[in-house]
Amino acid sequence: MKPPAFNRFVRLLAELAVLLALxxxxxxxxxxxxxxxxxxxxxxxLLLLLFAGGVLKPAMLQLGAGVLMAExxxxxxPALMSLLDYGSLLRDEGWRILLVIAVSTLxxxxxxxxxxxxxxxxxxxxDA
Amino acid sequence: MTLEPMPLFWLALTLLAYLGxxxxxxxxxRYLFSPLIxxxxxxxxxxxxxxxxxxxYARNTHxxxxxxxxxxxxxxxxxxxxxxxLARHWPALSLGMLVGSAASIGSxxxxxxxxxxxSAVSLSLVPRSITTPxxxxxxxxxxxxxxxxxxxxxxxxVLGAMFGGVLLKYLPLRTPLARGALFGVGAHGAGVxxxxxxxxxxxxxxxxxxxxxxxxxxxxxxxxxxxx
Numbered sequence: 001m002k003p004p005a006f007n008r009f010v011r012l013l014a015e016l017a018v019l020l021a022l023x024x025x026x027x028x029x030x031x032x033x034x035x036x037x038x039x040x041x042x043x044x045x046l047l048l049l050l051f052a053g054g055v056l057k058p059a060m061l062q063l064g065a066g067v068l069m070a071e072x073x074x075x076x077x078p079a080l081m082s083l084l085d086y087g088s089l090l091r092d093e094g095w096r097i098l099l100v101i102a103v104s105t106l107x108x109x110x111x112x113x114x115x116x117x118x119x120x121x122x123x124x125x126x127d128a
Numbered sequence: 129m130t131l132e133p134m135p136l137f138w139l140a141l142t143l144l145a146y147l148g149x150x151x152x153x154x155x156x157x158r159y160l161f162s163p164l165i166x167x168x169x170x171x172x173x174x175x176x177x178x179x180x181x182x183x184x185y186a187r188n189t190h191x192x193x194x195x196x197x198x199x200x201x202x203x204x205x206x207x208x209x210x211x212x213x214l215a216r217h218w219p220a221l222s223l224g225m226l227v228g229s230a231a232s233i234g235s236x237x238x239x240x241x242x243x244x245x246x247s248a249v250s251l252s253l254v255p256r257s258i259t260t261p262x263x264x265x266x267x268x269x270x271x272x273x274x275x276x277x278x279x280x281x282x283x284x285x286v287l288g289a290m291f292g293g294v295l296l297k298y299l300p301l302r303t304p305l306a307r308g309a310l311f312g313v314g315a316h317g318a319g320v321x322x323x324x325x326x327x328x329x330x331x332x333x334x335x336x337x338x339x340x341x342x343x344x345x346x347x348x349x350x351x352x353x354x355x356x
Contacts, residue, residue, distance in 0.1 A: 019198045038265045040200025047204035058205050065202035073163050074146045075196050076260040078189040080168045080282055082275030084175055085182040096243040100253060104235040105288045108257055109295055109314035112228030117306035119220035
């Protein structure tokens with residue numbers, strides 16, 4: 001008898017393989033159709049179609065998709081290390097860049113939340 | 129300095145730092161220990177004194193970034209699972225995403241110009257509000273530097289997760305939809321984790337909105353290339 005941890009691992013690998021295959025297929029389709037859309041996005045659309053057609057159920061991919069999304073940070077850490085080549089940029093423009101990001105982030109959060117809140121309240125008043 | 133005798137040095141160190149930081153963060157719950165902050169800090173603290181160039185660091189670690197492609201595919205799962213939420217609230221959510229994205233792109237680009245930032249930096253700032261798997265290809269489309277964009281996305285997440293908690297105290301938000309959208313549009317993945325701490329519905333909304341905002345921005349790329 002196989003231990004449950006082993007079965008879980010095999011299951012994880014199988015689910016990751018499905019997601020990888022859809023990603024590759026998306027890339028092939030994008031190249032073939034000459035669409036300027038990343039292969040991953042076409043893979044996402046394909047997976048939505050498979051869910052809609054009842055071919056796959058989200059529960060079948062929950063483990064693999066969950067691991068990929070939960071550990072996403074690990075996959076973009078190498079890009080963060082590009083900072084190694086941008087030491088002078090950071091010294092020259094670092095504070096200004098940080099200011100742009102801080103002000104813009106605050107603005108985005110305020111306008112997004114107020115827009116959604118306003119529409120929700122408007123609908124509540126008019127639906128009731 | 130090169131570490132030729134240990135070709136997998138940086139890969140091993142990255143994985144170790146990641147696992148260690150994740151463990152520490154889960155145990156302590158202190159935001160400073162979150163992998164988003166601690167891992168780059170530890171790696172830079174080792175790489176900078178060694179005068180490691182990015183190319184050398186990336187030689188054995190760049191393949192990790194290629195996993196971001198399948199992550200994009202995995203985003204179909206939250207979209208499908210939250211489709212009822214989307215069907216019910218699409219007017220509010222889509223308008224919120226549109227207004228938020230316009231505010232993000234407009235203010236990042238505008239402020240970068242007012243502060244006279246380098247043009248490659250300004251372009252790399254444009255996708256900073258969306259999640260990395262979408263932000264990096266968008267930066268490439270716009271003529272920015274995808275790696276720099278990843279750095280700006282990280283700072284957006286760190287700052288946004290902090291600001292969001294404070295904003296919730298001062299903004300008159302009664303609906304979980306608005307509270308979730310605030311985090312999902314404003315602070316992508318870091319915001320989604322924070323939204324889950326606020327509430328279950330806030331977390332679901334933030335996760336859904338994060339993915340859809342990324343798609344929306346990516347599809348706006350041809351328009352942005354024309355405007356910027």
